[in-house]
Amino acid sequence: MANDERSARLGAFQEFAQSAKAWPFEEARKVVARLAGSSRPVIFETGYGPSGLPHIGTFGEVARTTMVRNAFIALTGGTIPTRLVAFSDDMDGLRKVPGNLPNQAMLAEYLGRPLTEVPDPFGSHESFAHHNNARLRGFLDSFGFEYDFMSSTETYRAGRFDEALLATLRAYDDVMAIMLPTLGPERRATYSPFLPIHPKTRIVCQVPILAHDADAGTITWKDEDGTTYETPVTGGAAKLQWKPDWAMRWFALGVDYEMAGKDLIDSVQQSSRICRAIGGRPPEGFNYELFLDENGEKISKSRGNGLSVEEWLAYAAPESLALFMYQKPKTAKRLFFDVIPKAVDEYYTFAAKYAEESPDKQIENPVWHISGAAAKAATVPISFAMLLNLVSASNAQERAVLWGFISRYAPGATPESEPELDKLVTHALTYYRDFVLPAKTYRAPTDVERTAMEALAGRLDGMDGASAEDIQNEVYAVGKEHFPVLREWFGALYQVLLGQEQGPRFGSFVALYGVAETRAMIADALARDVPAAG
Known part of the structure; x- marks a missing residue:
């Protein structure tokens, strides 16, 4: 565009x-x-x-x-x-x-x-x-x-930087006064904001500057073999250390806004002082928090303990990653595979609201910021979490099997009519295979849970075609009859039937998976293990 x-x-x-x-x-x-x-x-x-x-x-x-x-x-x-x-x-x-x-x-x-x-x-x-x-x-x-x-x-x-480089050379002593207190004794002894490019070896030389001539636009330095060189700071014959370089670039390009990670707060402050010293105005900006790995430790490129863009996109669309970046940029967040499903479903929840909102509400919706105020955003009729649970219950390994369930739940829905959902189906299969399946652990039901699940199977008999809400009401009714705390009932359904700690709204899941299939799943689960003591 x-x-x-x-x-x-x-x-x-x-x-x-x-x-x-x-x-x-x-x-x-x-x-x-x-x-x-x-x-x-x-x-x-x-x-x-x-x-x-x-x-x-x-x-x-x-x-x-x-x-x-x-x-x-x-x-x-x-x-x-x-x-x-x-x-x-x-x-x-x-x-x-x-x-x-x-x-x-x-x-x-x-x-x-x-x-x-x-x-x-x-x-x-x-x-x-x-x-x-x-x-x-x-x-x-x-x-x-x-x-x-x-x-x-x-x-x-x-030569685009020449004027700014000469300004930096004129402010050489001021730049040194800003930088030297930030360095250790050994580094301080050899530091120079200018790095000459060796005319023979082409090495970017970290050497002390013996003299600098602002009128001539040159620096004088000595090679390790004792040869003395006078090098212009313009035309690419030399470059700046990164903090002075950052400041010079702001000045030369007239940068108005640049953000940086929290780990660069001191660097931003020093570069800002240098920018002012050479006659510029540092840009506006803010410092965002860094990401943490699965153990809550700072992500490091060298350690490789983070999540790459390619890995995220293997399991979800880029809009979900953009939403993750949008939300709370000044808060440290875990960036690992288990945050993906939540980010996906949150994005589609925002997307579903976006088209129906008035402009004053749209502009506060993350989708506006992710899509650049697009008129509408792609939505899906089934959540990512629900698809994951459908894969889990059906042991589906192919998209066609999942689409069989989906088309029954949403008549008329096909991969062609719902391309966004079709992509989500592929992501769900991949995510389930790599992360959900290896972690699945079924447990045997207690006597109370067994009785409740048998009662639920009985109540579901004849409910083919019932709405998700009607099915959910029956699930609630059984839970209230057998459990003082409903959370215990739903936890039992997820752990015994799906082999996981958390799960979907169960009525919606049954409507998608099928009443007969759910009753068969309950029967299989109750026959799988000897009942645990309740």
Whole structure:
């Protein structure tokens, strides 16, 4: 979709955006206030280090920044141009060889060289950085993000940063005064904000600067063999350390908004001070919380203890992942496989409400922020949790078997008429196979539970075609007759019949699975084990 069409669609919500309380609007108002009535173009930025492949953090940062950008467009009626710059720090030196890459020995020969000068170990692109940049762009394109890609190497070499680099050189002493107190004694002794590119070895050199000449635009430094060089800071002959580089980029590109993880709070503060020292104004933004793994520990790319985008998308649509990113960005959240079903069903619940809501309600609905104010969002007639339980009860291994149950529950529903549900069916089968089935543990019923389940089977006899609500009433009635606490009754149904701790609204499940099939499932469960003492 063209930017002007997108802006018009978002801008139509301007009236309702002014009082919207969703967090992207709170962030976007910072940018509106920053403009102080100006209508100049606004720059949003996200950064990416191409020493590795794009990951779930990359998705989260671009998705969340896009949500703030959309909110800004709505607040301003789409009258102010915006850009989202996806910036690749591909001029960084290769610090170590990632263990998951081919051609390790070849890569080791290029340690210290800019990533755009390291050969592609996969042999498909001009360099390792070009390969990963292509993966990044393909990754972002697959989600439909609107962005302008920018390469650090190309920008440095084209002279786009020259003015900002010279400003940094003029503020050299101020930058050093900001950075040195943040460093340890050993690092402090050799630190320089400028990293010259060795004219012979092409190594990004971490060396002390012997002299700097702001008028000439050069730095003087000594190689480890004693050779002294005078290097211009412009034209890609040198680059900046990452915190000064971040500050310089904000200044050079006029970045108005950039968010960062909570672990970078100190870095944001230091880069902001540097940006001011060289004559710029640091962008607005906020620090989002980091994700935790299944054990509540911080996710680390190097440890590989997290969940990748590819893994999430094997079990759910990207909208559910975007919802996970939207919700409570300043709260640490577990990011593991068991959060997927809840995120899926929450998304479709919001989607079902969205089409029926008035514009002032839509703009507070997460779907508005995920879809960019689309007129409607795809919905499904059956929840993901229900599909998982249907697979569990039927032991279905193929989509056609599930669709047999679904078409009986929702007459006329087919994979062709319900393409969103068809995708969900495939995801449910995959998720069940990988996560639910290995964890299933059936238990024997107590005497009380056995009696209650026999009574339920009797009450269900003749209820073929009954509504889910009528069936649920019978389930409640049996539970009230035999259990002082209904929760115990439903827990027994899930554990004895489905082999799991939690389950669906049982009346809806029976209506979907079938009355006869449910009665047979009860009989099989009661015959499976000797009754446990009650």
